[in-house]
Amino acid sequence: QRLLDDAVAAGGKPRIAIAAVESDEVTLYEVANHGIREVHQWTMRGGGKYVGQTNSDVRTSFLRNLGKDIDLQLGDDVPLxxxxxxxxxxxLMELMRAEGxxxxxxxxxxxxxxxxAANEVLAEGLAENIMSGHSLxxxxxLLEQVWRRMGTDGAVAYGEAELVLAMQQGAIEMLLITADLLRHEEASIGGRKWPDWLxxxxxxxxxxxxxxxxxxxxAQxxxxxGAVALLRFKV
Known part of the structure; x- marks a missing residue:
């Protein structure tokens, strides 16, 4: 558990890796606080590093070799x-374990x-033992909670008029804002710059x-x- 905690706490490098695994293609992603980045893709369909007929022996060799590559791509303390x-x-997991x-x-x-698949792992909170505590x-x-509330006419606000009203009524519990909107020098809400309003x-x-x-x-x-709010009550 300490290894996982250290990996989550580490800064300036990928904290978690997700490999989207299909029978003939694997794509490796790094997950850090700023988002998801594709690192590499391996395929048996041609154009990738390992190419061959898709029989079981070739697939096993394909998975064994890319398992070694994945391990080399990642830092020692990065959970996968x-x-x-x-x-x-x-x-693939069995083959990686067999390779030590x-x-x-x-x-x-x-x-x-x-x-x-990588987005689903994050959005659904899969692999909680590894993902828990990661800021992303x-x-x-929280964003998924916003979308669910929108779908059921729940307590949520977006758009300048709704957000200003929710602030005035003390209804905001959590406001989510994009980094781009926050940094935009000309962006404002209720006649005020975003940092002042926040x-x-x-x-x-x-x-x-x-x-x-x-x-x-x-992106949604x-x-x-660029800004939505989870509310304590509807306004």
Whole structure:
């Protein structure tokens, strides 16, 4: 557990890695506070590092070799999550263990492969033993809560008029804002610069969180003007 905690606490380098595993393709992503970055992709379909016929022996060799590559790509203390819709992720984990890879590894089922699999791991809080405590997981979890409330006409606010009214009524519990909007010198709300307006949240016992747009939920936040709020009650 200490190894996981240290990996989560480490700064300036990838804190967690997610490999989206399919039977003939694996994509490795780094997860840091700023978002998700693709590191490398291996494929058996041609154009990648390992190419061959998709029989079981070749697939096993493919997974064994890329397992070694994945281990070399990552720092010693970076936990690895293997996600995907099939059984190849479990086979990859077994092969990596057989090769002596000792880093924390978790295998979780996702409904799809590729980058959407990495986003699903984050959005659904899969592999909680590794992901818990990671700031990006908290951020995405809060944004997913916003989208769920929007779908059920729940206590949420977005757009200048709604946010200003929610502030006036003390209804804001958590405000989520993109880093780009916060840094924009000309951006304002209620006739005030965003940093000045956010400073008033303390007076109503509210919090705010700066969000990355380098993941699906953050990109969706941009489409709502770059700021949304979870409310204590509807306004």
């Amino acid at each position: 999550i293997l996600g995907g819709p099939g059984l190849a992720r479990d086979q 890879v000792s880093r924390p590894i978790s295998s979780v089922a996702t409904s799809i492969g590729g980058r959407p 997981v908290k951020e995405i979890g 400073a008033e949240l303390d007076a109503i016992g509210a919090e705010w969180l700066q969000c990355s747009t380098e993941h699906d939920s953050g 936040l941009e489409s709502f003007g």
